[in-house]
Amino acid sequence: MDAAIEVTGLHKAFGPRAVLRGIDLRVARGELLGVVGPNGAGKSTLFRTLLGLVPSDRGDLRVLGLEPRTASIAIRTRTCYLPGENGSYLQMTGREYLNYVFGFRARTDAARLARLQDGFALPLQQKVRSFSAGMKQKLLLLGCLSPDVDLYVLDEPDRALDATVRFFLRDELRAMQRLGKTILLSSHHLGEVEALADRLEFLLEGTFVAPSRLAAARAELRQRPRVRLRAGQPLPAGASEVAREPDGTLVVRTDGDPMRWLRTVPADAVDSAEIGIPRLEDLYQLLLGQPGGRA
Amino acid sequence: MIARKTWREVRVMAFAYLVILELLCIPVLLLWPDFYPELQRSTLMKNLGIDWLGRIGEAVTNNNEQVAYLNWCAVMLFFRSANLVCTAAAVLFGTGLFARERENQTFESMLALPISRGRMLWQKVWPPALGLVVPIYLVNASAILWSWQVELDLPKWELFLASTHAAVFAVMFFLLTTLLSIRMRVQAHVAAGVGAFIVLQIGVYMTQRIRSYSLFHLADFEWYGPVLAGNTPAWQMFDPIRSHGFTTYLLLAGAVLYGLAWRALRKAEP
Known part of the structure; x- marks a missing residue:
C-alpha cells in the first residue's frame, strides 16, 4: 500500500x-x-x-x-x-x-x-x-x-x-x-x-517499543489480576501482592493461570476482580522498569 | 482570515484611540492660554530647562493668529498625540498580537494553518498598523475642517508631511512591540519590556544634555515646528544624505524591526 x-x-x-x-x-x-x-x-x-x-x-x-x-x-x-x-x-x-x-x-x-x-x-x-x-x-x-x-x-x-x-x-x-x-x-x-x-x-x-516487547509486557500484565478484597480477608494462596492502590485494590501476580486462581478464591472474600484489561499506566510502569527500546 | 480576526480584536481600541486624539484638542483649545503662565511658574519645569515649552507657550499666546493656530495644531496633534497617545496605542496594539496566542494556547494551531509565516505576520500586522495610522491622518483632516473657525487656511501639505512622520514614528513603536510579542511568551513581559524602553527614552529626553539622543526628540515640537511652518520640505524629511532625513531613519528602523519579527516568527516553535 x-x-x-x-x-x-x-x-x-x-x-x-x-x-x-x-x-x-x-x-x-x-x-x-x-x-x-x-x-x-x-x-x-x-x-x-x-x-x-x-x-x-x-x-x-x-x-x-x-x-x-x-x-x-x-x-x-x-x-x-x-x-x-x-x-x-x-x-x-x-x-x-x-x-x-x-x-x-x-x-x-x-x-x-x-x-x-x-x-x-x-x-x-x-x-x-x-x-x-x-x-x-x-x-x-x-x-x-x-x-x-x-x-x-x-x-x-x-x-x-x-x-x-x-x-x-x-x-x-x-x-x-x-x-x-x-x-x-x-x-x-x-x-x-x-x-x-x-x-x-x-x-x-x-x-x-518493539512489538515483541510490548506483547511480553501485556502478557505479563495479564498475569496480574486486580482484586479488591473484603475487609479482613487475607490474600488467597497462589498469588503474591505486586502493588496496593490507594483505594485498597491489590495488583497481584498469580503463580499460574489467573482465571484458575480466581476460581479458587471464595466469592464472599472479593468485592471486585479484573483480569486481562491492561491499563496504560501499568504498561508504562512495566516498560519503564525494563531496559532498552526497539531493538 | 487572520487579518479579519486581528481587526476584530483591535477595532475597539482603534476607535477609542481616534476619539482620544480628537478629544485632546478640547483642553488645549480651552485651557492652554490660562494654563501656560501657571506652568511657567512650575519649579519642576524650570529645573528641566525645556526650552520648547517656552516656545510653544509664546506661540500659542501670540497675537498673530496664524502663528498661534499653527502651533496649537502642533501641540494638539503631535506633541501630545504622537509622543504619548500614539506610543501607548502602538504598545497596546502590538503586545497581544502573538503573546496572547501563546497565553491562550492558540499559537500552535495558528502555526499549523496552511499559510506561510511571512503571510501570517503580514496579516497580523497591517490591520493594527492601519488602526494606528489612519486616526493620525483623520485628526489632521478634522483640524483642517475646524480651521474655518479661525478664518485660517491651514497648510495642508505641511500637515500631511508632519502626519506622515508621526505615523512612521508610531508604527516603529508598534513593530518593536510586535517583535517582542513574538519572542516573549507572556503579554505582561512584552508590555514591561517596551515600557522599560519607553521610560528609558523619556528619561533621556528629560535630561537636557542628552535629550537629542532620545527617540522622542524625533517627535517633539522642535521637530514638527519647522515642518508645519513650511521650513522643512519633504525631501529634507526623507533625504538622509543631504539632510538629516530622520523620517527615512525611522522607516529603515521599522523595516529592520519587521525583518527581525519575520525571522523570529519563522523560527518560532509551538
Whole structure:
C-alpha cells in the first residue's frame, strides 16, 4: 500500500534533552494509527515534526510524499492538525470560529460537518467563553475533522470528552477511514485506541517499543489480576501482592493461570476482580522498569 | 482570515484611540492660554530647562493668529498625540498580537494553518498598523475642517508631511512591540519590556544634555515646528544624505524591526 507517512531514523533534541531517538514509522494511506505513550514520551514532538512545525535534527521524513522541512505549507494544506494543548478564541462565537478555520480550507465535507454538528450538539451562536472544557474540545474537533483533507493528525482528540461523545467520535473516525482518509492519533485511553486503530505504536522515551516487547509486557500484565478484597480477608494462596492502590485494590501476580486462581478464591472474600484489561499506566510502569527500546 | 480576526480584536481600541486624539484638542483649545503662565511658574519645569515649552507657550499666546493656530495644531496633534497617545496605542496594539496566542494556547494551531509565516505576520500586522495610522491622518483632516473657525487656511501639505512622520514614528513603536510579542511568551513581559524602553527614552529626553539622543526628540515640537511652518520640505524629511532625513531613519528602523519579527516568527516553535 502507498505510504502517507514514512519516517526513518528521526532524531530531535531540545538542547541536551533528546526527545525523539531514532523513530522509524510507516503509515499507509487510509490507515488509522494510534500512538500511545506517557506524558513527555515525544508524541506531540513527533506530530509537530511531521507537519514541519518543528525541524528535525536527523532522519528522513516524507508526509504525503513531501518533505516537511521544505514543503511544510503544502503538507499543512492537505492536513488537519489538532494540537494536544489547544485553546480557543474565547471572544468568538462557535459559528465565527468555524467560519475562521474553514476560511483556510479549500473545501469541507458538508455531510460530515452536519453529522458532527448533530452529534456534538453545540450552541454555535454562543461565545466560546461560555463553553465548558468538553464543549470547547468538541468545537475544535468540529473545526479539525470537517475539512476534506488527506491526513488528520489528532493529538489527544478525546481530551475532556465523556464516554458517549468518545464513542461517537470513534464511529466518525471509522467513517472517515472508510473514505480513505489517513488518521494519526494519540490518546491516553488505551482500550479505546486499541478498539479503533488498525495498529498501535507505543512511544516510550523517544522511541517506539518493539512489538515483541510490548506483547511480553501485556502478557505479563495479564498475569496480574486486580482484586479488591473484603475487609479482613487475607490474600488467597497462589498469588503474591505486586502493588496496593490507594483505594485498597491489590495488583497481584498469580503463580499460574489467573482465571484458575480466581476460581479458587471464595466469592464472599472479593468485592471486585479484573483480569486481562491492561491499563496504560501499568504498561508504562512495566516498560519503564525494563531496559532498552526497539531493538 | 487572520487579518479579519486581528481587526476584530483591535477595532475597539482603534476607535477609542481616534476619539482620544480628537478629544485632546478640547483642553488645549480651552485651557492652554490660562494654563501656560501657571506652568511657567512650575519649579519642576524650570529645573528641566525645556526650552520648547517656552516656545510653544509664546506661540500659542501670540497675537498673530496664524502663528498661534499653527502651533496649537502642533501641540494638539503631535506633541501630545504622537509622543504619548500614539506610543501607548502602538504598545497596546502590538503586545497581544502573538503573546496572547501563546497565553491562550492558540499559537500552535495558528502555526499549523496552511499559510506561510511571512503571510501570517503580514496579516497580523497591517490591520493594527492601519488602526494606528489612519486616526493620525483623520485628526489632521478634522483640524483642517475646524480651521474655518479661525478664518485660517491651514497648510495642508505641511500637515500631511508632519502626519506622515508621526505615523512612521508610531508604527516603529508598534513593530518593536510586535517583535517582542513574538519572542516573549507572556503579554505582561512584552508590555514591561517596551515600557522599560519607553521610560528609558523619556528619561533621556528629560535630561537636557542628552535629550537629542532620545527617540522622542524625533517627535517633539522642535521637530514638527519647522515642518508645519513650511521650513522643512519633504525631501529634507526623507533625504538622509543631504539632510538629516530622520523620517527615512525611522522607516529603515521599522523595516529592520519587521525583518527581525519575520525571522523570529519563522523560527518560532509551538
